[in-house]
Amino acid sequence: MKWYAGSDHAGFRLKQLMIAVLKELGDEVVDVGTLNEDSTDYPQYGQEVGKKVVGEPGTFGLIVCGTGIGISIAANKVPGVRAALVHDDFTAAAARAHNDANVISLGARVIGPGVAESALLMFRSTQFAGGRHQRRVDLIEPKP
Numbered sequence: 001m002k003w004y005a006g007s008d009h010a011g012f013r014l015k016q017l018m019i020a021v022l023k024e025l026g027d028e029v030v031d032v033g034t035l036n037e038d039s040t041d042y043p044q045y046g047q048e049v050g051k052k053v054v055g056e057p058g059t060f061g062l063i064v065c066g067t068g069i070g071i072s073i074a075a076n077k078v079p080g081v082r083a084a085l086v087h088d089d090f091t092a093a094a095a096r097a098h099n100d101a102n103v104i105s106l107g108a109r110v111i112g113p114g115v116a117e118s119a120l121l122m123f124r125s126t127q128f129a130g131g132r133h134q135r136r137v138d139l140i141e142p143k144p
């Protein structure tokens with residue numbers, strides 16, 4: 001699997017840990033930043049990851065900020081992005097199976113690294129269920 005990863009300063013450490021987990025599994029991960037814990041603004045990283053994922057179908061995004069809220073809001077402004085704020089295995093599985101989420105968002109100040117890793121692995125291994133969920137996902141994108 002190929003991933004694009006991004007975070008602000010608050011999410012930097014958890015992002016690095018999650019990138020290491022994915023690489024250990026053989027996945028390719030492109031880190032769009034931030035690259036340290038200096039204060040920075042989350043929207044640019046959420047939107048950058050979103051653009052990359054939409055521009056390369058089949059790839060996934062991993063975004064992290066303090067809560068996972070701001071960066072997921074930013075990513076979801078990019079048409080075609082379905083960024084899901086995930087807190088545990090249950091929300092990770094539902095995000096993929098029901099929402100066909102293509103970006104996982106984590107809150108580094110909300111969950112610890114163990115829960116985050118478990119949720120990421122669940123997100124990674126869960127397939128979209130399709131069926132009635134496909135109709136609902138199709139309804140998400142705004143019509144012109």
Ligand code: RB5
Nearest residue numbers: 010065066067069070071
């Ligand atoms: C940064 O202090 C914090 O506001 C940010 O990481 C995130 O939690 C915003 O949603």
